[in-house]
Amino acid sequence: SDGAFSPAVVVGTGYGAAVTALRLGQAGVPTLMLEMGQLWDTPAEDGRTFSPMLSPDRRSMWLKDRTEMPLASFLWLDINRRIERYAGVLDRVDHGDMSVYVGRGVGGGSLVNGAMAVTPKRWYFEEILPEVDADEMYGVYFPRANAALGVNSVDPGWFETCDSYRYARLSRRHAHKAGYRTTFVPSVYDFDYMRREEAGEVPRSALASEVIFGNNHGKRSLDRTYLAAALGTGNVTIRTLREVREIRRAGDGTYWLTVNELDQAGNVVARRQLGTRYLFLGAGSLGSTELLLRARDTGTLPDLGEEIGRGWGPNGNVMLGRANHAWDLTGITQSGMPALGIDAWDDPEHPVFAEIAPMPAGVELWVSLYLAITRNPERGHFTYDAATDSARLHWTAGQGEPSIRAAKAHFDRINRANGTIYRHDLFGDTRVFENRFTYHPLGGLALGTATDLYGRVHGYPNLYVTDGSLIPGSTGVNPFVTITALAERNIERVLAEDIRRG
């Protein structure tokens, strides 16, 4: 059972949380991590840890009766299926005009994401976080993050000949024909393993379409990198199926957490109190923001300010598909891990970085799929809803329009140059651009507004934010490298200045 007190507590086990726990553990600080999801390290009866992608079972989603995939349909046929309600690995949190996908389990988003490990353009990083020293970030913390995450790059020679990136080579050709530049995207999926998958030497994961419901092989998720190292210090403990609900602060400065203990069906089986001196919130943009909003509005941390819940954005995410000519084959084996992006981020009017995404169905579909990251200046905000005891995101369809305009500007050009058209059958109705979901929730507890420049929450000593909620709505690329590097920077300062040891 939970101890009644731990010197440091980290809520969540995603990127920010994992960095923080490792550095606390190395500094000799006994640290407890509380994760609402499960540990994914044991194969089930079918020999797999995670659900197969194309025939999803209860392991696929967090407490849902049906799968809820981002591509809702194909030829307007619903491709989702019924599953048993279970503490699975991918959650989709619906907030009206915006649904947010998040990972649940030890490793957070690293369990379900596409492994694309991209360092943002420096000029854009300086624009979104102008008060953070970019020399330090690009000289020290981005390299530190990339090394610890195990980032690697595809062998360009192999890329040109393998079957599994035929879809990416086709999209590259179409992009080049329209005058666009493409770029390889670094990854935390082990490209050596992928090469052996294609050669038939090892069990398939990326080449068996695995991605959003977890990879059974090949991916360097956080449980294999930062979290393994954190546990290796001997000072870090991870408890699973523990959902933090409330945060209070006692007169002596101790933070008291109310923690729900869940079973695998999501039922609350126990409710415990846990005290700590140093509290780090790494529950992700949705999770950490909700915890502090609830604390402010129910009066348990009454001095929290107006900035809590502000500055949220979906990183400008838009998904779209193009219909290919009959002679342009994408291939029936498509790596679930993207390796190439169309880089139009320097476009003055419509900055776009579009990942060339797989549509791994195991059959030829003649579809080229993209997840475009656009520079959308709109921001949403959260309010606390007492009736449901949860945070509500305020984001309207209209706020998503700039993202569509940006994606359309470029993909219209690609279609014109290649004599192709958009697909209308992928997102449930006839829309071409899907911007009602995001994989990249960012903000809610922005650095320098809700917190100081190192993630210290204003008004509450020894209370910190470590995750994607620090980044105000946009990074211009897939975000986990930025989240990791920022967490490295912040914990170094906090360890040096705030934490009493020994």
Ligand code: FAD
């Ligand atoms: P998370 O990784 O979200 O971790 C938060 C953790 O806290 C979760 O494990 C959650 O279960 C837990 N938690 C939440 N609330 C509580 C609570 N109250 N109590 C206890 N635990 C709690 N990014 C990239 O850079 N490249 C990609 O290729 C990429 N692809 C993606 C694909 C998908 C399908 C998804 C969903 C995301 C993708 N992302 C990608 C985004 C990336 O995964 C996230 O930006 C990143 O995981 C966010 O890190 P974080 O530290 O903010 O928190």
